[in-house]
């Protein structure tokens with residue numbers, strides 16, 4: 001039986017027969033274990049191992065050294081030192097246990113050293129990143145949910161802005177790039193940022209991606225402003241109405257864990273609230289894609305890879321930042337304005353896929369195309385809103401409903417009909433549960449910004465030019481073999497095709513490293529079939 005494994009997906013090689021997760025090892029001089037990534041169903045990765053027997057101890061050592069050299073050569077970009085932040089209260093409060101039992105042994109196996117910070121309050125991670133000594137750190141790891149990721153992202157953005165001498169309160173300031181990437185070990189309630197970037201919310205899959213230095217494209221970021229002041233950044237959902245109300249209510253029931261979203265979701269759905277206001281947004285010109293083109297952002301996505309150059313070309317669109325804040329550019333052709341009563345106003349930079357909705361709020365949104373999708377759900381009956389929600393869980397098109405509109409945008413303004421200080425007087429005094437469910441809508445909802453409640457209604461959202469990097473930093477260009485990521489451009493190299501006896505059958509030049517990284521491990525002795 002032969003097994004082909006790309007070198008980039010070998011985690012390590014150890015002498016003897018070793019079971020890393022059960023911490024069992026049997027030492028024998030003529031045996032060694034190769035640990036590698038195995039792809040299983042639905043984008044999941046697991047750690048697999050194969051045990052090899054060589055003819056003698058010397059040959060074993062030779063193969064161990066040889067394979068380790070290869071890993072070093074091709075895995076040069078792998079992280080060596082990581083700064084890990086664990087939210088012990090995220091999701092089902094299992095962050096610390098997940099890290100200790102599933103992740104730390106993998107990092108140890110891969111020779112990665114970690115500095116672990118278990119947070120003891122909200123914003124602990126953000127504040128720590130602002131001040132920490134990041135010298136020699138190859139990446140940050142977030143063990144938690146979207147809220148925890150958001151904390152790390154705010155810390156990293158704040159730190160980079162500070163180092164670049166950029167005032168974080170300047171509404172026109174662009175983001176300065178950080179050399180660090182953030183890896184996510186999902187241990188939260190929704191884990192949508194992990195799910196949408198990795199394809200699954202599985203701690204071991206994420207850890208293996210971090211070890212082999214998989215990278216997602218640098219991700220689109222929005223800045224959210226209130227009264228011309230930047231208040232937060234977002235990478236996934238900025239939602240008003242339904243998702244704002246669910247989040248606000250669910251915060252009161254954190255003790256329930258992830259199920260709080262189901263509880264508050266049902267409550268919010270039954271209350272069937274809608275909110276009046278004006279949505280103004282700048283639709284994307286030169287569209288190469290649209291929210292209903294039924295594409296999925298996948299590895300080597302062309303739309304995303306071209307986005308950097310497109311953002312440069314679009315720079316004139318961004319140069320009118322001052323008029324953006326006064327709203328005067330709303331007269332331009334690409335600005336649209338919709339007045340009305342809305343059940344939900346959702347803007348999402350990425351698909352916002354999560355286990356509840358495997359295709360997400362906007363299935364064809366792109367991770368790094370410089371745009372966000374705006375979904376407007378106008379006032380409708382409970383039955384229709386349920387139809388809309390249900391379509392997030394099946395293959396039916398949630399935008400193919402007469403009360404739903406979707407646009408690809410880069411900026412958004414929302415102004416509620418009534419001043420924020422003034423609530424409608426129509427709120428009923430009925431105190432019963434059903435009375436509260438059936439009362440008229442209040443004037444305002446709140447915004448759900450990547451799982452954090454923003455306590456105001458009037459906001460503007462703007463796509464930032466720079467992006468946040470996911471995965472871990474690559475120190476030199478390399479080729480990553482994973483379903484998400486395409487092969488990069490590397491110099492050509494020779495590939496030799498050999499038969500089992502070692503005779504060269506064919507020789508050719510390959511531009512793509514993928515072709516020259518397959519090694520064949522044979523059960524008796526190992527033949528390295530690859531020359532590069």
Ligand SMILES: CCCCCCCCCCCCC/C=C/[C@@H](O)[C@H](COP(=O)(O)O)NC(=O)CCCCC
Nearest residue numbers: 145146147188189190191192261265357389450451
């Ligand atoms: C009849 C079945 C209806 C099912 C409806 C499913 C709709 C699901 C859409 C999910 C969108 C998720 C957008 C992501 C939001 C997260 O950032 C946020 C915080 O996550 P975390 O920090 O990990 O807790 N989660 C939410 O706002 C929860 C939304 C749940 C809505 C039911």
Ligand SMILES: Nc1ncnc2c1ncn2[C@@H]1O[C@H](COP(=O)(O)OP(=O)(O)O)[C@@H](O)[C@H]1O
Nearest residue numbers: 090091119120121122144145146147148188189
């Ligand atoms: N030690 C802590 N105590 C309380 N809150 C914390 C702590 N560490 C982080 N947080 C906050 O908890 C919030 C939710 O965290 P998250 O990991 O996203 O879990 P969940 O997905 O369950 O919401 C985040 O906003 C984060 O700032």
Ligand SMILES: [Ca+2]
Nearest residue numbers: 220349366371
């Ligand atoms: Ca996008």
